[in-house]
Amino acid sequence: MKKLSLKVKLTILYTFFMTLVTCLSLAILFSLSSQEILTSVQSALKEQVADSFHDIQMENGRIDLNSDFYDLDGGVYLSLYSKDSDFLYGRIPYGFPSAPPIEDQRLRTLSSDSGKWYVFDLQYQLEDQTTVYVRGITSLTDAEASLSITLRLALIVLPLLTILTAFIGYRMTSRALKPVKRITDTVKRIQENEDLSQRIGLSQGRDEIYELADTFDQMLQKLEEAFVREKQFTSDVSHELRTPVAVILSQCDVLLSDPTYTQEQKEQIQTISRKAREMSQMISHLLLLTRADQGRQKLQLEDINISELAEMAAEEQSLLAARHNITVETQIQPDIIARADETFFIRLLVNLLSNAVSYGKNGGYVKLTLTSDGREATGIVEDNGIGISPEALPHIWERFFREDSSRTVRSDEKHSGLGLSMVQWIVKAHHGTISAESTPGEGSRFTFQIPLKSVSL
Numbered sequence: 487m488k489k490l491s492l493k494v495k496l497t498i499l500y501t502f503f504m505t506l507v508t509c510l511s512l513a514i515l516f517s518l519s520s521q522e523i524l525t526s527v528q529s530a531l532k533e534q535v536a537d538s539f540h541d542i543q544m545e546n547g548r549i550d551l552n553s554d555f556y557d558l559d560g561g562v563y564l565s566l567y568s569k570d571s572d573f574l575y576g577r578i579p580y581g582f583p584s585a586p587p588i589e590d591q592r593l594r595t596l597s598s599d600s601g602k603w604y605v606f607d608l609q610y611q612l613e614d615q616t617t618v619y620v621r622g623i624t625s626l627t628d629a630e631a632s633l634s635i636t637l638r639l640a641l642i643v644l645p646l647l648t649i650l651t652a653f654i655g656y657r658m659t660s661r662a663l664k665p666v667k668r669i670t671d672t673v674k675r676i677q678e679n680e681d682l683s684q685r686i687g688l689s690q691g692r693d694e695i696y697e698l699a700d701t702f703d704q705m706l707q708k709l710e711e712a713f714v715r716e717k718q719f720t721s722d723v724s725h726e727l728r729t730p731v732a733v734i735l736s737q738c739d740v741l742l743s744d745p746t747y748t749q750e751q752k753e754q755i756q757t758i759s760r761k762a763r764e765m766s767q768m769i770s771h772l773l774l775l776t777r778a779d780q781g782r783q784k785l786q787l788e789d790i791n792i793s794e795l796a797e798m799a800a801e802e803q804s805l806l807a808a809r810h811n812i813t814v815e816t817q818i819q820p821d822i823i824a825r826a827d828e829t830f831f832i833r834l835l836v837n838l839l840s841n842a843v844s845y846g847k848n849g850g851y852v853k854l855t856l857t858s859d860g861r862e863a864t865g866i867v868e869d870n871g872i873g874i875s876p877e878a879l880p881h882i883w884e885r886f887f888r889e890d891s892s893r894t895v896r897s898d899e900k901h902s903g904l905g906l907s908m909v910q911w912i913v914k915a916h917h918g919t920i921s922a923e924s925t926p927g928e929g930s931r932f933t934f935q936i937p938l939k940s941v942s943l
Contacts, residue, residue, distance in 0.1 A: 492666075493659050500655035505648050512640055520633055527629050528593055528604060534562040535608045535622035542566070542620070544613045551575050563623040567607075571619070579603070579623055588619050601627030665695045669702060682710040727769050734762040768904065775885065775907060785827040785915055792831060792863060793822045796856045799835035807843045807852060814839070815853040822858045824938045826916055834912045837905040838867040838932050845930075846871040862918070862938055868931040874924035882922060883910045909934075 490498075541552035555564055556577060565576025571588045581600025594605045606622045665688050672686045685706060688699040738759035742752055777783035796818050804814040835854070842852040846869050855866040874882060881887050886903040909932075913920040918936030 493656070493663050496659045496663075497652060497656040500659065501648065501652040504651045504655070505644075508644070508647060508651075512644070516633070516637060516640070519636075523629055523633055524626075527624060527626070528606075530560050531562055531604050531606050531622045531624050532593070532608075534560060534564065535606050535620050538564050538620050538622075539610050542610065542612070542618070544616075547614070549574065549612070549616075549618070561624050561628065565621045565623070567619040567621060569617045569619075574618070576621070579625065582623060588621070590619065595626060601625060602630070603627075665699055669695075669699055672702075676706075682706055682713060727765070728773075731762055731766045731769065735759060735766065738762065772904065775904065775911060783915075785830065787825050787827055789823055789825050790828050790831070791821060792824045792826060793818050793820050793856060795828065795832055796835055796854060796865070799832055799839060800854050803836065803839040803843060803852070806840065807846070810843070810846065811848050812843055812846045813851045814843075815851055816855075818854065818856045819858055822856065822863050822938075824863050824936065826936065827912075830912045830915070834909055834934070835865070835867075837909045841905055842867055842869040842871065842930070842932075845869070850929075858938065860938070862935050864933065864935050866931065866933050868929060870929040873926040873928055873930055874922070875926050879922060879924055882906050 538555055541555040543550045543552070549566070551566070555566075555575070558577070563577045563579050563582075565578055566574045567588060568574055571585070573585075581598055582603060583596055583598045586594075586596060586605065588607050590607055590609045592607065596603045596605055602625070604622075604624050604626050608620050608622075610618050610620055612618060665686075668688065669686055672684050676682060676684050685703050686699045687703070688696055738755050741747060741755045742759070747755070774783060797816065800814050800816045800818075807814050839852060839854065846852055850870045852867070852869045855864075855868075857864050878887075883906055885907045888903050910920055913934050913936060916936040918934055920932065920934040922930065922932050924930035
């Protein structure tokens with residue numbers, strides 16, 4: 487039941503209760519109808535017997551019956567009996583039990599092989615004080631048969647009515663939940679495209695769902711405005727910081743070339759220069775990501791040999807890794823041609839490799855694998871370093887995220903926390919996917935896939 491959609495659940499619930507109400511109504515109706523039919527048959531029988539007295543007359547000392555006495559009015563058979571219960575005149579239905587005793591003013595139910603019968607006897611005194619009995623007989627089986635036919639018809643119609651109820655309930659539920667589906671689809675598009683400009687846009691309504699959609703749209707509007715302000719602030723600050731940082735770097739170069747400074751002073755100036763360069767690199771990364779957020783960072787796509795780029799990136803990082811006794815291994819399929827941005831693809835590999843080296847263990851390894859299946863290229867960067875905790879793994883793509891200061895193995899390796907954010911953007915900009923898996927104390931594995939040919943959106 488948990489796997490069923492809300493639409494199906496509501497339809498089942500609606501159908502169940504409507505069918506239950508219908509069955510109860512039919513049961514009550516048939517119960518009342520059965521009693522009403524039997525009561526009506528009994529009343530008609532008694533009235534017919536009482537009215538038959540008008541058809542009995544005495545002429546010349548003999549009983550004379552009007553022809554109406556023999557009519558089968560309302561399915562009632564009339565017959566005339568003497569005081570001694572001898573049959574005189576009238577009609578008796580076929581299959582009726584022979585000669586049941588006379589019981590005045592008592593309604594009885596008799597059974598035979600051919601069915602059930604209502605019998606009613608009524609005493610009547612003629613003009614010459616002769617006592618006779620009028621007997622009325624009507625078939626109870628015929629009355630029950632008509633009721634049975636109606637019941638069978640109801641049993642045939644009930645499944646059709648249930649199906650019709652389910653269909654109507656499903657259509658009504660679908661129509662009622664259509665705004666909910668629209669809300670869900672909008673949220674999914676926002677998640678997939680990371681686009682807060684999406685709106686539900688339901689027309690004006692008075693129920694709670696329309697009110698919810700309108701509130702949701704207002705919230706999206708405020709969130710979009712807040713993010714736009716944040717992006718603009720980040721862009722403005724990054725631009726404003728570039729100039730003073732550039733001035734700091736320039737002045738550091740001038741001071742380092744001045745022979746009047748002592749070695750200790752020059753080392754202090756070099757520290758300032760190194761930190762300024764780190765800040766400059768972080769500002770550059772931040773500006774790139776800001777332009778990407780604003781849709782202003784374009785790729786220069788061309789057919790390039792990404793196998794050669796991977797070899798170059800691995801060779802470059804092997805020099806850094808050698809300082810910490812870390813081996814960079816490669817398993818690269820030759821001559822993989824992909825339509826990509828050369829600069830950004832190199833940055834993708836360098837960021838992943840440098841990240842693996844920075845958090846690797848002394849004497850460990852970093853391995854770069856690049857393969858192709860003809861449709862897409864798959865790259866894997868794995869290491870046997872310190873790994874990432876399960877709690878931090880979902881957040882590694884967030885900007886400026888670092889698990890904690892103790893995770894960095896070497897104090898000479900500093901990262902801004904923007905490298906993996908940039909890696910994720912580069913892969914997505916090439917219409918690819920990237921994922922990470924890690925075990926603390928055993929290492930990490932980053933896998934990305936990009937199509938060999940550019941994708942047209």
